Amino acid sequence: MAIMSKTQVIEELSAKLATAKAAFLADYRGLTVDEVNELRGKLREAGVEYRVVKNTLLRLAAKDTPFNCLDEYLKGPTAIAIAQDDPVAPAKVLSDFAKASKVFELKTAVLDGKLLSLAEVSALAELPSRDQLLAKMLGSINAPISNFVGVLAAVPRSLVQVLGAIKDQKEA
Numbered sequence: 001m002a003i004m005s006k007t008q009v010i011e012e013l014s015a016k017l018a019t020a021k022a023a024f025l026a027d028y029r030g031l032t033v034d035e036v037n038e039l040r041g042k043l044r045e046a047g048v049e050y051r052v053v054k055n056t057l058l059r060l061a062a063k064d065t066p067f068n069c070l071d072e073y074l075k076g077p078t079a080i081a082i083a084q085d086d087p088v089a090p091a092k093v094l095s096d097f098a099k100a101s102k103v104f105e106l107k108t109a110v111l112d113g114k115l116l117s118l119a120e121v122s123a124l125a126e127l128p129s130r131d132q133l134l135a136k137m138l139g140s141i142n143a144p145i146s147n148f149v150g151v152l153a154a155v156p157r158s159l160v161q162v163l164g165a166i167k168d169q170k171e172a
Helices: 006-019 033-045 055-062 068-073 088-100 118-126 130-171
Strands: 022-027 048-052 079-083 105-111 114-116
Touching (some): 022 088, 033 048, 055 068, 068 105, 088 105, 105 118, 114 118
Antiparallel strands (some): 022 079, 048 079
16 A cells, blocks of 8 residues: 555545545544454444544645534544445444443534534434435335225225125025
């Protein structure tokens, strides 16, 4: 893997931030290599890029993006998780990891250009994922159709039951 120049890092980060839905900042101090690898793996599964970045480079990369409000949180060791699509998935992964870890701590997040407090990040983590919401919506849309099919099927069934009852009555 080639070493990137500072200019390349800034340009790459800036391009990613320009199209990102959300970004999460964390203090990773004290994590072991295994813990960092575990966190990276979970975030990768969620489609999120996680990397450690120098504060000055991140500050320059975020300058002309909706994430320029991160300046005051760029102190000490900083890791950034960038979500291009679903902001709920990384919020869940990072919140769960922060609860399980004694040293990992979230600093803040930005969602669609709005700075979030830690309480708002926790609330975001409690939301169902995009896929779960879509499944619920499809289930809601499908319910009236299923009920209609059930009603249509009940009419012939009822007719057969009535005819069977009349047959039994005449035989008796």
